Amino acid sequence: MSDEIAGRWRRLADETVLLDGFHALKHALRFGADVRSAVAADRGAALGLARELAPDLVETVDALLVEVGPEGLATLVSRPHPTGVAALATPAPREPAPGAPVVVLDQPRHLGNVGAVIRLAAGMDAGGVLTVGTVDPWHPNVLRAAAGLHYATAVTRRDSAASLPGDRPLYALDPAGVDIRRLRIPDDAMLAFGSERGGLSAEVRGRAEVLVSLPMRAGVSSYNLAT
Template sequence: MTGTDPLSPWRRLADTCVLLDGFHALKHALRFGAEVPVAVTADRGAALALADELAPDVRPSLDALLTEVPEESYRALVPRPHPTAVAALAVRPSRAAHLEQLARTPRTAPVVVLDQPRNLGNAGAVIRLAAGFGATGVVTTGPLDPWHPTVVRGGAGLHFATAVERLTAPELPPGPLFALDPEGDDIRGLKLPDDAVLAFGSERSGLSPDVRARADHLVALPMRPQVSSYNLATSVAMTLYHWSLGSAGSPGTPGGS
């Protein structure tokens, strides 16, 4: 960052870029090739020490990017200051490229569909899960913006590791659609194909009529009687794990930072 005002690039780009809120969001964005034109921190030494400990692979990039600003200036840039006191702006990936990726067949990993999700944090947690399992992408239907800053924060910057877009039900990617529904067949008796489209309704209202009507298969997760539902992210995790057990293309290395 140059000039007398270290925050002028931020002000110029804030309305058109994706907010990366916290060290881990910035770390993941850099790892997966995001274009990050500006990054600030209230404590540069602490941020670089964190990189030395947790992400030495992106330490040189952080060293070149991070500009220290007064804490009050940092706090004014973000809706909720992160404990790591790091924030950055990234260029949002091309929608056209994402749509091409989602439509391409054959696929080596499923697409996750969140049908009319309501909770921003849950949506972010699902994107983080999907990236970890190597899913082709995460699609949302309905009004929730999957690139909302709260969703990006919940996803720890892993939006840049998979294709994340909002579509309507008729625009869903090709592939056999497996919709999670209490009336479906027990998932333990099924093998989920790599080109599956996995649809999850909201915890409150379940699947929308449009997505349910498009389903090729209704699938149920094992659940104790009288338990109403699982958390959305938990349901996605259980389903992707089940897929991974039967797929040669799923990630096989445990752990990470």
């Protein structure tokens, strides 16, 4: 790997987010990400993945990828992905799309779980995912777990429940709430989930218009979501 490639990567790192692995790069490109740099331990192998898994992106990936070798990749990324691909892209937080439900994660802690929620929300064509608290939803570990699907939906952070959108009804998941099977939730609702151990914060609970409960078999203590 040349010093020029390494230097450019390090300069871009401060203003971009890491797309760790081929799948993250694939999804980011499909949903319009501004990919500033992309590298591979083995360019031929990465293009083989593109031909197999993303034939629509072969030309784009071919134009972007620079081979840096396994050692070069290890100097750029602390924990190289098994696919041997990494990229840097401009983050793109945006406001949730109207007319579709929004997931609110209240004080999440587990970065992998946040990424899993974003991945599911993108697949379900939700309006977006908002996190309340200090966790950065664009953290590399979140992006890795979400497989780069941040670019397929709105993903942004709010400091507090008070800064959540005021034009959407807030339905908060809580064991004391109304059984979700008895409700019709509006298309533009926000659905707030607390942590597995702590549940909803008092702030989000107090802001909610409706408390909603999920059916759960006796003897099961909790569902794993945003712990």
